Amino acid sequence: MNYSRYSKAFLAVISFALLIIQVYPLVWVFISSFKAPTDFSSSNPLSLPSKFTFENYLSVWRKGNLGTYFSNSLIVAVTTIVLVILFSAMAAFVIEKMRFKWAQSVLFLFLCGIMIPIQVVLIPLFILYNKTGIINTLTSLILPQVGFALPISIYLFVSFYKYISNEIMEAAVMDGCGIYQVFWRMIFPLSRNTIVTVVVMNLIFIWNEFIFANTFIHDLSSRTIPVGLMDYIGQYGLTDWGATYAAISITTIPTMLVYFIFNKSVISGMTAGATKG
Amino acid sequence: MDKILRNRKAVLVFLLPALLVYVFTVLAPILWSMYFSFFSWDGVSDMVYIGLDNYTKMFGGDKTFWKAFSNNLIYVFIIVAMQVFLGLLVAILLTSITKGRELFKTLYFAPAIITSVAIAQLFTSVYSFEPVGMLNFILQQLGLGAWSKPWLSDLKWALGAVSVPEGWRYIGLYMIILYTALLSIPSDIEEAARIDGASSWDLFWSIKMPLIKPVLTVSIIMATTGALKGFDIPYLMTNGGPGRVTELLPTYMYKTAFSSLDFGYGSAMAVFIVIESLIAVAFIRRMMESKET
Numbered sequence: 215m216n217y218s219r220y221s222k223a224f225l226a227v228i229s230f231a232l233l234i235i236q237v238y239p240l241v242w243v244f245i246s247s248f249k250a251p252t253d254f255s256s257s258n259p260l261s262l263p264s265k266f267t268f269e270n271y272l273s274v275w276r277k278g279n280l281g282t283y284f285s286n287s288l289i290v291a292v293t294t295i296v297l298v299i300l301f302s303a304m305a306a307f308v309i310e311k312m313r314f315k316w317a318q319s320v321l322f323l324f325l326c327g328i329m330i331p332i333q334v335v336l337i338p339l340f341i342l343y344n345k346t347g348i349i350n351t352l353t354s355l356i357l358p359q360v361g362f363a364l365p366i367s368i369y370l371f372v373s374f375y376k377y378i379s380n381e382i383m384e385a386a387v388m389d390g391c392g393i394y395q396v397f398w399r400m401i402f403p404l405s406r407n408t409i410v411t412v413v414v415m416n417l418i419f420i421w422n423e424f425i426f427a428n429t430f431i432h433d434l435s436s437r438t439i440p441v442g443l444m445d446y447i448g449q450y451g452l453t454d455w456g457a458t459y460a461a462i463s464i465t466t467i468p469t470m471l472v473y474f475i476f477n478k479s480v481i482s483g484m485t486a487g488a489t490k491g
Numbered sequence: 492m493d494k495i496l497r498n499r500k501a502v503l504v505f506l507l508p509a510l511l512v513y514v515f516t517v518l519a520p521i522l523w524s525m526y527f528s529f530f531s532w533d534g535v536s537d538m539v540y541i542g543l544d545n546y547t548k549m550f551g552g553d554k555t556f557w558k559a560f561s562n563n564l565i566y567v568f569i570i571v572a573m574q575v576f577l578g579l580l581v582a583i584l585l586t587s588i589t590k591g592r593e594l595f596k597t598l599y600f601a602p603a604i605i606t607s608v609a610i611a612q613l614f615t616s617v618y619s620f621e622p623v624g625m626l627n628f629i630l631q632q633l634g635l636g637a638w639s640k641p642w643l644s645d646l647k648w649a650l651g652a653v654s655v656p657e658g659w660r661y662i663g664l665y666m667i668i669l670y671t672a673l674l675s676i677p678s679d680i681e682e683a684a685r686i687d688g689a690s691s692w693d694l695f696w697s698i699k700m701p702l703i704k705p706v707l708t709v710s711i712i713m714a715t716t717g718a719l720k721g722f723d724i725p726y727l728m729t730n731g732g733p734g735r736v737t738e739l740l741p742t743y744m745y746k747t748a749f750s751s752l753d754f755g756y757g758s759a760m761a762v763f764i765v766i767e768s769l770i771a772v773a774f775i776r777r778m779m780e781s782k783e784t
Contacts, residue, residue: 222587229584229595236662237598239613240605242625259616259625297512305509312505313496320506327517331720331768333741334761335520337527337748341534342520361516364509393501422606424723429749440608444727447612455616462609469604477597484603485668 247271247459254455270460274446280461282435283442286352290438291420294356295413298363302412303405305364306371307397311383321372327365332425340429354430355438359420367412370486374408375401407479414476415483418469439465521765527758534754545759556760558735559743563719566654566739570718573658575710578665583695585670596670600663607660607723614656615728618642644733653725653737657718665710672706673699708779715775716768740764 242260247270249263274280305324309317339358343349348357378401386396424440431437443465446458473480528545530538549556581599585592602610617625620641627639642652676699684694700707722741725731731738731746740760748757 225584225587229581229588232581232584233595233598236659237601239617239625240601243609243613255622259623259628297508301509301512304505308502308505311496312498312502313493314502320510323518324509324513327513329716329768329772330517330521331716331741331761331764333720333722333744334524334765335517336745337754337758337761338520338523339516340749341523341754344534357512358516361512364513364517368509387495393495393498394504396495397505418604422604424607440606443606443608443612447615453616458612458616462612466605466609469606470601473601473604474597477600480604481596481600481667484664485671 243459244463247456247463249456249459251456270456271464273454273457274460274464277445277457279434279437279442279445280464283437283439284465286436287421287438290352290355290359291417293352294359294363294420295416297356297360298367298416299409299412301360302364302367303371303402303409304397306368306375307401309368310372310375311378311380311401312393321368324365324368327362328369330362332362336425336429343430349430350433350436352436355423355426358426359423363416363419366486367416370408370412370483371405374405378404410476411479411483411486414472414479415486417472418480418484421469524758524761527755528762530755531753532755533752535752538755541755545756548756549759549763555735555738555743556740559731559738559740562650562735562737563721563739565650566657566721566725567715567718569651569654570658570721571711571714573655574661574665574714575669575707577658578662578710579669579707581662581666582670582673585666586673596663596667599666602660602662603664605660608727610656610660611724611727614652614724615643618652643729646733646736649729649733649737653728656728657721657724661714661717665714668706668710669703672703676702704779708776711779712772712775715771719764719768719771740767 245262246259248266248268250265250267250269253261253264305320308314309321314320335358339354340349343354348354383396383400386400391399422440423438427438427441431441443458443461446461447453527538529540529542531541531544532538585595588595618627618641620627620639623631623639626642630636630639640648642648645652680698680702681694684698689698720741721739722745725737725739726742726745729737731742741764744757744760744764747753747760
């Protein structure tokens, strides 16, 4: 756009101010995680720590459960993502490439899932998992998360497969590939970029998932990170703020790392996930 | 070739895993919810068929339901205003910046990747009164100390206070969607309008807005349906309180089912949330389309 120099400077200042409002709270959490308990009773929450202390991180570590929560989150995330990638790539292959009469109806059925609010499945799944005894196990988190991740993942794979020409598949078949080999040896490896997008997008959603974990898990030993974070909020306002900020910082670092390394894929995945709704 | 692609067994092998998980975790539960909504049931004793009683109770006699419903509308309004209108504003600002766009986008999007539990805790401390939190401290520094208050327990302000974090975390998401739409407008359209003497303001209202309208419609739909399902942050920050001033339909539904163990009534509310979202989508589409003529 053609703006005058002054309005340009003005807009830059506003943008910068908005950026600070958006990002400062996150920076502030990180800074505050190094504060000593006495700093929290001081009257200036924006001050820097009087001296940098790792005491909060040690106290989080001493509480001991964070390691368990981390490994639970990791198991849930890895298992869910592996299943989502396999299932959605395979299903999208059938829908887009194989001659199958119901392909479009099946796709439509999957895409409906993008609009469905999680709340509507909570009660039935709680009852079902209670009856089958998988409540309180990590399986009760993995299954519904695979189910809810499938629609958008299938959508992303289908959009990608549209660009793979049928000729190269034909060539492979001429060379003697069966249908399974066409998929595993050719289509699946070709979809590397889509796989990355699906992985990072789902990783962030799964790592942060709260409702299923809060509803289906009551054992301390099966908790994931988001629910585990609640340990640091005391009842009736007795909160160990230092430990809370340290715990938030530790648990946010993995998603931040993934985000800063793959930020293009994360953003494109999440906007695709959002705009198809 | 054709024969290989018609391989029925392979179709099943490829499709069944996804279809089974999807049916059992997403589709069938919706039907079960509808079914449960016609019963009185605590999950333990026998289910008792009560027809439409849950629905008549919901629409007729339950004041909390209507309170939660009207709270939810305010919640939707605040969130759509923040996500779509602030998001659009930032997107427009971004088109005017020449340096550091990528960094700006990356940083602006960052809150979207943090778990709602962390965001709820962050904002609880921002709003804190004793010890003084960030918001009250800034007000005091600006000489507006009289405005400082315990935001989350203030009956008038609590609903606004629990709405802001959800709006805040996703401004970046909508900013990027709208920014991409603005960028996709061909520059010759803009130049032609400039030559015809259009001001920046005309250019924006009469040319850019109509061109990005489809994306804007989708954004409003997403933000609205997202807010109608709003749960995590209000549940974690205030759990619907004080009183019922921050109760939303999803938090009320959740408490009804999992604290009061009234699964039938909870299911009726869950079904209502789905129908309400569908109506909202239809309504927004209609409204945005009718403006076009």
